Amino acid sequence: MKEERNTMVANHKAGQIILNIVLAFMAFCCVMPFVLLVTSSFTDEKVLMRNGYAFLPAKFSLESYLYLFRQGARILNGYKITIMVTVIGTICNIFMTTLFAYPLSRKELPGRYQMSFFVFFTMLFNGGLVPSYMMWTQFFHIKNTLAALIIPSLMMNAFYIIMMRSYFTANIPDALVEAARIDGAGEYKILFRVVLPLSKPMVSTLGLMVGLGYWNDWQNGLYYLTDTSLFSIQNILNRMIADVQFITTSSGSVGNMSTSSIPSVGIRMAIAVIGVLPILCIYPLFQKSFVKGIVVGGVKG
Amino acid sequence: MAKNKSLEAGKTKKKNKSLNKCTFALYTMMIPGVLYLLINNYIPMAGLLIAFKKFDYSLGFFKSGWVGLKNFQYLFQTKDAMIITRNTLLYNGTFILLGTLLAVTVAIMLNELRSMKAKKIFQTFILVPYLISMVVVSYIVYAFLSQDNGFINNTILSGLGIRINWYIEPKYWPFILTIVYLWKTFGYNSIIYFATVIGIDTTLYEAAVVDGANKWKQIWHVTLPGLKSTIITMVLLGVGRIFYSDFGLFYQVPMNSGPLSNATSTIDTYVYKGLTILNDVGRASAAGFYQSLVGFALVLTANMIVRKIDNENALF
Numbered sequence: 295m296k297e298e299r300n301t302m303v304a305n306h307k308a309g310q311i312i313l314n315i316v317l318a319f320m321a322f323c324c325v326m327p328f329v330l331l332v333t334s335s336f337t338d339e340k341v342l343m344r345n346g347y348a349f350l351p352a353k354f355s356l357e358s359y360l361y362l363f364r365q366g367a368r369i370l371n372g373y374k375i376t377i378m379v380t381v382i383g384t385i386c387n388i389f390m391t392t393l394f395a396y397p398l399s400r401k402e403l404p405g406r407y408q409m410s411f412f413v414f415f416t417m418l419f420n421g422g423l424v425p426s427y428m429m430w431t432q433f434f435h436i437k438n439t440l441a442a443l444i445i446p447s448l449m450m451n452a453f454y455i456i457m458m459r460s461y462f463t464a465n466i467p468d469a470l471v472e473a474a475r476i477d478g479a480g481e482y483k484i485l486f487r488v489v490l491p492l493s494k495p496m497v498s499t500l501g502l503m504v505g506l507g508y509w510n511d512w513q514n515g516l517y518y519l520t521d522t523s524l525f526s527i528q529n530i531l532n533r534m535i536a537d538v539q540f541i542t543t544s545s546g547s548v549g550n551m552s553t554s555s556i557p558s559v560g561i562r563m564a565i566a567v568i569g570v571l572p573i574l575c576i577y578p579l580f581q582k583s584f585v586k587g588i589v590v591g592g593v594k595g
Numbered sequence: 596m597a598k599n600k601s602l603e604a605g606k607t608k609k610k611n612k613s614l615n616k617c618t619f620a621l622y623t624m625m626i627p628g629v630l631y632l633l634i635n636n637y638i639p640m641a642g643l644l645i646a647f648k649k650f651d652y653s654l655g656f657f658k659s660g661w662v663g664l665k666n667f668q669y670l671f672q673t674k675d676a677m678i679i680t681r682n683t684l685l686y687n688g689t690f691i692l693l694g695t696l697l698a699v700t701v702a703i704m705l706n707e708l709r710s711m712k713a714k715k716i717f718q719t720f721i722l723v724p725y726l727i728s729m730v731v732v733s734y735i736v737y738a739f740l741s742q743d744n745g746f747i748n749n750t751i752l753s754g755l756g757i758r759i760n761w762y763i764e765p766k767y768w769p770f771i772l773t774i775v776y777l778w779k780t781f782g783y784n785s786i787i788y789f790a791t792v793i794g795i796d797t798t799l800y801e802a803a804v805v806d807g808a809n810k811w812k813q814i815w816h817v818t819l820p821g822l823k824s825t826i827i828t829m830v831l832l833g834v835g836r837i838f839y840s841d842f843g844l845f846y847q848v849p850m851n852s853g854p855l856s857n858a859t860s861t862i863d864t865y866v867y868k869g870l871t872i873l874n875d876v877g878r879a880s881a882a883g884f885y886q887s888l889v890g891f892a893l894v895l896t897a898n899m900i901v902r903k904i905d906n907e908n909a910l911f
Binding site for chain 1: 618622632634635636637650701705707717718719720721723724728731733734735737738739741745748749750786790810842847850863867871876879880886890891894895
């Protein structure tokens with residue numbers, strides 16, 4: 295009997311060790327590519343061209359970053375655009391989403407089911423790229439404006455509205471709203487003074503997810519921008535890799551004419567690092583509320 | 596008595612009036628959102644009619660003439676329609692199958708871990724790829740696959756004396772794209788499943804232990820049944836979106852390389868290229884219409900099936 299138990303405990307320990315090893319391997323696979331990105335941005339350009347990308351820089355160099363620092367106007371401008379778009383877009387999105395979601399959560403509001411369906415239907419059916427592109431460019435003349443990076447698609451979506459509505463429905467007691475009403479508070483006052491302060495965790499989760507969406511967005515820039523002075527960091531990165539591809543596929547004919555205009559590998563990697571660094575730095579701090587957002591919104595929204 | 600009655604009536608009247616005021620205020624809150632959805636989502640739905648027009652930029656949407664089904668004939672006569680449909684369906688099918696398998700496995704493994712600290716650390720790490728834009732992912736993939744100085748050609752394959760020009764060999768791409776997709780999304784999906792696993796009633800496990808079930812049996816008889824409804828919902832959501840592909844994955848990661856297009860083009864990349872690069876609005880809009888309509892039918896069907904199997908998990 296005792297022996298059996300001992301083997302069970304031993305089995306259990308072995309199981310835990312194997313589990314840890316497998317999961318550690320997966321975690322390693324998730325992070326390892328970023329290490330390659332970072333080390334190649336710190337590698338001497340000539341060594342990089344000769345030996346290729348490697349996890350340990352054969353020759354350490356800060357040249358790429360110094361270059362960025364010296365020639366930084368374009369990158370700095372991209373950074374400015376990215377930050378501006380992320381901040382404005384996230385604030386607008388939170389504002390519009392909560393303003394829309396709160397009435398939907400009030401049981402006494404006539405027509406709230408119809409309104410919910412109005413929102414939900416956009417998740418089932420959509421017009422796709424061509425009509426949207428035509429509308430934004432032909433009617434709203436959004437091409438080459440900052441609004442092109444903020445407004446289309448990203449400013450509000452059904453998924454977040456439903457997520458917020460469910461949160462309000464589950465967490466804001468009717469009695470509380472009723473009490474505030476009896477005290478003579480108007481609906482706006484109730485929302486901003488009573489409901490929102492109670493919903494801080496969910497609002498910050500929403501802000502985090504929306505902010506991440508804006509920071510990482512490159513599609514709006516790809517569709518609506520040709521003016522490089524409005525390029526965000528993601529658009530700059532996108533343009534650079536498109537140029538690289540263009541040259542490698544048509545190498546014979548173009549020759550060295552345009553190779554010089556493209557930043558070297560190390561510099562490209564340095565820009566990519568600068569682009570992801572803020573997210574990777576902030577992420578551990580907000581990991582908890584981020585995970586919560588995934589869990590709440592994940593299955594059904 | 597009569598006085599009392601009229602007082603009562605006055606009270607309800609007053610209450611109604613204030614309620615109306617509230618309702619009005621609540622409606623005004625929704626105005627910006629309604630306007631945004633109308634413009635951003637509903638107008639383009641009507642705009643799908645562009646697929647039946649011969650669109651001319653100089654005339655604009657309303658003045659361009661109708662051409663009936665010409666754009667569709669034009670689209671389905673080419674081999675492209677078949678290729679993009681096939682690619683979209685096969686890739687998404689693979690993603691759903693392998694993605695679910697991997698995510699469920701990881702979720703169960705996370706749950707079986709004893710150490711809370713390890714749980715948290717692993718959760719943090721596996722979400723990292725999800726945070727990164729597809730542009731940066733394409734940089735990373737390029738660092739691995741670039742012909743001259745990519746990590747794989749220079750380190751892993753150099754010992755064997757092989758050098759593969761990845762960006763012109765379509766046969767590798769179904770694997771590459773699947774790996775990239777799984778790498779980027781498995782953490783996110785694992786977290787969703789993990790949240791369900793945590794919610795499983797612990798007394799069920801205790802009962803299983805009393806019945807002499809070992810770990811494997813517990814997973815088989817308690818954990819998996821507990822996950823069933825989440826798995827069904829997630830898979831059907833995936834099936835409902837099987838006609839839509841992740842534009843970034845198929846456009847950025849293969850770096851829009853021409854020789855790969857047979858293996859990597861999906862409906863979304865086709866629409867984009869038709870619209871911007873080839874300037875073929877007719878075919879692009881026909882493909883977009885085809886995607887929206889079949890996509891819609893699939894969502895409805897998927898939901899109908901869920902409702903039949905398990906009403907609680909239906910979306911609507």
